[in-house]
Amino acid sequence: MKEGIHPEYHPEAQVTCACGNSWAVGSTQPVIRTDICNKCHPFFTGEQRIVDSGGQVERFMRKLERRDRLIAEAEEEKMRETSTELTIMDLDIRTQAKKVLIGAGLETVGDVMAKLEESEELLTNLSGFGLKSLATLKKRLRARGFVLPGDETPEETTEPTE
Structure with missing residues (x-):
């Protein structure tokens, strides 16, 4: 065996885990530090413990909160559009057309929907609000997700076939 080419062996090297557990082993290094051991690993303990390296958990939680916030804002915007x-x-x-409807006392979509439920003629009889204005109004309301009187709902159009 050649002299001076082999590493120094430490028969009582100290291994220390991040959880505080320590034990002695034989190694070429006098002190070894580990992040996880058999006392804190989820496979051996049966409990989930998150080892956070580089702030990954915080980054994930921020992304998750941002996603939830964006979903809530989108739902709120959709509810506002169909209110x-x-x-x-x-x-x-x-x-x-806006001026004619407001002049007739129809200031909200709810007012217009109530008139449409009664009769479309109530709107077309307004001076300055004709069939083209009515068609445009209906088109804009449908685009926002409103179901107008006389429209078929998606449940009604899908009939089970035997």
Whole structure:
């Protein structure tokens, strides 16, 4: 055996885990530090303990919170768009049609929907609000997700076939 080429062997090297557990082994290093051991590993303990290296858990939790917040904001925006409290001014229809509807006392989508349930003629009889304005109004309401009187709902169109 050649002299001076072999590493120094330490028969009582101290191994220390991040959980505080320590034991002695034979090694070429006098002190060994580990992140996980048989006392804290989930496979051996049966409990889930997260070893966070580099802030991965915090980053994941921030992404998860951001995702939840964005989903909640999207749902809130959708509810706002299909709210019957939506004003006529927020609809993308001609200014003249908006003025006619507001002049007739129809300031919200709920008011317009109530008139549509009674009869479409109540709207077309308004001076300055004709069939084209009615068609545009209905188109804009459907685009926002409203179900208009006389429209078939998706449940009604899918009939079971035998």
